[in-house]
Amino acid sequence: xxxxxxxxxxxxxxxxxxxxxxxxxxxxxxxxxxxxxxxxxxxxxxxxxxxxxxxxxxxxxxxxxxxxxxxxxxxxxxxxxxxxxxxxxxxxxxxxxxxxxxxxxxxxxxxxxxxxxxxxxxxxxxxxxxxxxxxxxxxxxxxxxxxxxxxxxxxxxxxxxxxxxxxxxxxxxxxxxxxxxxxxxxxxxxxxxxxxxxxxxxxxxxxxxxxxxxxxxxxxxxxxxxxxxxxxxxxxxxxxxxxxxxxxxxxxxxxxxxxxxxxxxxxxxxxxxxxxxxxxxxxxxxxxxxx
Amino acid sequence: xxxxxxxxxxxxxxxxxxxxxxxxxxxxxxxxxxxxxxxxxxxxxxxxxxxxxxxxxxxxxxxxxxxxxxxxxxxxxxxxxxxxxxxxxxxxxxxxxxxxxxxxxxxxxxxxxxxxxxxxxxxxxxxxxxxxxxxxxxxxxxxxxxxxxxxxxxxxxxxxxxxxxxxxxxxxxxxxxxxxxxxxxxxxxxxxxxxxxxxxxxxxxxxxxxxxxxxxxxxxxxxxxxxxxxxxxxxxxxxxxxxxxx
Ligand SMILES: Cc1cc2nc3c(=O)[nH]c(=O)nc-3n(C[C@H](O)[C@H](O)[C@H](O)COP(=O)(O)OP(=O)(O)OC[C@H]3O[C@@H](n4cnc5c(N)ncnc54)[C@H](O)[C@@H]3O)c2cc1C
Ligand SMILES: Nc1ncnc2c1ncn2[C@@H]1O[C@H](COP(=O)(O)O)[C@@H](O)[C@H]1O
Numbered sequence: 001x002x003x004x005x006x007x008x009x010x011x012x013x014x015x016x017x018x019x020x021x022x023x024x025x026x027x028x029x030x031x032x033x034x035x036x037x038x039x040x041x042x043x044x045x046x047x048x049x050x051x052x053x054x055x056x057x058x059x060x061x062x063x064x065x066x067x068x069x070x071x072x073x074x075x076x077x078x079x080x081x082x083x084x085x086x087x088x089x090x091x092x093x094x095x096x097x098x099x100x101x102x103x104x105x106x107x108x109x110x111x112x113x114x115x116x117x118x119x120x121x122x123x124x125x126x127x128x129x130x131x132x133x134x135x136x137x138x139x140x141x142x143x144x145x146x147x148x149x150x151x152x153x154x155x156x157x158x159x160x161x162x163x164x165x166x167x168x169x170x171x172x173x174x175x176x177x178x179x180x181x182x183x184x185x186x187x188x189x190x191x192x193x194x195x196x197x198x199x200x201x202x203x204x205x206x207x208x209x210x211x212x213x214x215x216x217x218x219x220x221x222x223x224x225x226x227x228x229x230x231x232x233x234x235x236x237x238x239x240x241x242x243x244x245x246x247x248x249x250x251x252x253x254x255x256x257x258x259x260x261x262x263x264x265x266x267x268x269x270x271x272x273x274x275x276x277x278x279x280x281x282x283x284x285x286x287x288x289x290x291x
Numbered sequence: 292x293x294x295x296x297x298x299x300x301x302x303x304x305x306x307x308x309x310x311x312x313x314x315x316x317x318x319x320x321x322x323x324x325x326x327x328x329x330x331x332x333x334x335x336x337x338x339x340x341x342x343x344x345x346x347x348x349x350x351x352x353x354x355x356x357x358x359x360x361x362x363x364x365x366x367x368x369x370x371x372x373x374x375x376x377x378x379x380x381x382x383x384x385x386x387x388x389x390x391x392x393x394x395x396x397x398x399x400x401x402x403x404x405x406x407x408x409x410x411x412x413x414x415x416x417x418x419x420x421x422x423x424x425x426x427x428x429x430x431x432x433x434x435x436x437x438x439x440x441x442x443x444x445x446x447x448x449x450x451x452x453x454x455x456x457x458x459x460x461x462x463x464x465x466x467x468x469x470x471x472x473x474x475x476x477x478x479x480x481x482x483x484x485x486x487x488x489x490x491x492x493x494x495x496x497x498x499x500x501x502x503x504x505x506x507x508x509x510x511x512x513x514x515x516x517x518x519x520x521x522x523x524x525x526x527x528x529x530x531x532x533x534x535x536x537x
Binding site: 010069071072075095096097099100101102103104105106107108110111112113114115116128131132133134135136137138139140141142143144145146179180181182183184185186187188189192193194195196197199200224235242243245248249250252256257267268271274275277278280286291 | 388423452
């Protein structure tokens, strides 16, 4: 019956997305009158602190093979924990690893899944939950009719609050399968918050005229502690790297503040950014589609 | 090499998103449909490039009804050798994946390509499900793929960076921007596509676990405030005190 939350980590540290998931998982557990169990895999600092955000139990499996994400291996391990604790609802982050796990776990457990949910489920007629669809242009409520269900939570949908205290960490026995994927290297841009997680984003478009003018965008981002983004044509012409491209065919984001400089705000750009809480548009054309 | 590319049909990116009066269905009248951009621009093109350099075949597969044939033909026009349509409504990611896995399980593909997500359901689910159903490794959000005929080196987009890994044996992947450059079908391709085989396969029975109960539109814009460029203090004040975002 319990709610099991897989709490994602990076470089041995609990990610912000994990706190959001635990806080969200606790809300579901409360609605169902059950407990919220957080699961951490690999070597993780301070896992007991998940209790502060709503976990009633924290289970850690610290086998060193789990220090590196592997979808097949993680799915097997999480699947075993689901059986062990009798979890009915499984919550993951809607992140790169969360997305791989969602589909795999759904198939493995024959459980209905909804990816990128943005609200607490509604239990009035069974189990239904909302997610954003059509690349942010609409919201759909999905009904799940299986006994087990798996949700991945969209980043920045809930602000985690401290509602409990640090708790003891438990461990359980699982078998860990072999992997056929070998991670060679992980390259991360250090010091910046990745776009999908960012609360403040400074973005710019073709109105900047050329890559040589990006200094002011970077300065603004740095002053605010924001992450930089761009429109599609800017990435396509190589002014900025592809991973900065936001919109319908790029990264979809929901920050608190999105600053768009020299971006017209065409429908495909808007699709990926219109869930931002506040948008500031810097544009010389008062008729630009953004307005 | 034997390659499978799973393609889906989505509304064109500028399509008006509207629902029936009871908000239970997407209104398709006047909506133009396209091949999902990630499937067409990146997954299919990279599969075609591999075929061109290493030899082999590329099959495109769609789970859907006969109205989708026009999109499937586009895949053939771009250069796929043959096509399969599993003749059922793709009710959910799970049903779609189960149909694909059931078809692919006896076919021994070297790689099965997906797009990173559909631009209508934004699920990112089908590829991972198929990988699990076939017990294969899954590389998601692949923006670079090298294959030496034996093992593959893939770069996956992860939060704030990329992960490079090596995969041996058959695997499933989902394509992200950067994996290939979009191609346009030429006249010869379009002519040839009409004669290429499109096999229609009947579906297997799968219980559907998830369905849409209702749709809604996001809350509208809460009014735009225009601020004079000479008056940046006002903007800062609004962001600080009213929106409370900085
Ligand atoms: C299938 C498809 C998918 C797409 N997906 C995406 C997507 O995911 N993301 C995306 O962004 N786009 C996407 N697009 C492209 C989209 O349609 C637009 O072409 C694009 O967003 C425009 O980029 P832009 O705003 O940077 O450039 P423009 O439309 O050229 O706008 C430049 C803006 O800068 C302003 N400007 C110029 N000079 C100044 C100045 N000195 N000071 C202030 N403002 C100035 C102009 O008034 C104008 O509004 C897609 C298109 C298609 C067909
Ligand atoms: N009906 C379908 N037929 C074939 N492939 C599909 C279908 N729906 C989705 N896919 C594939 O699965 C990918 C991910 O879809 P989704 O899980 O809906 O985001 C798409 O990019 C396609 O490659």
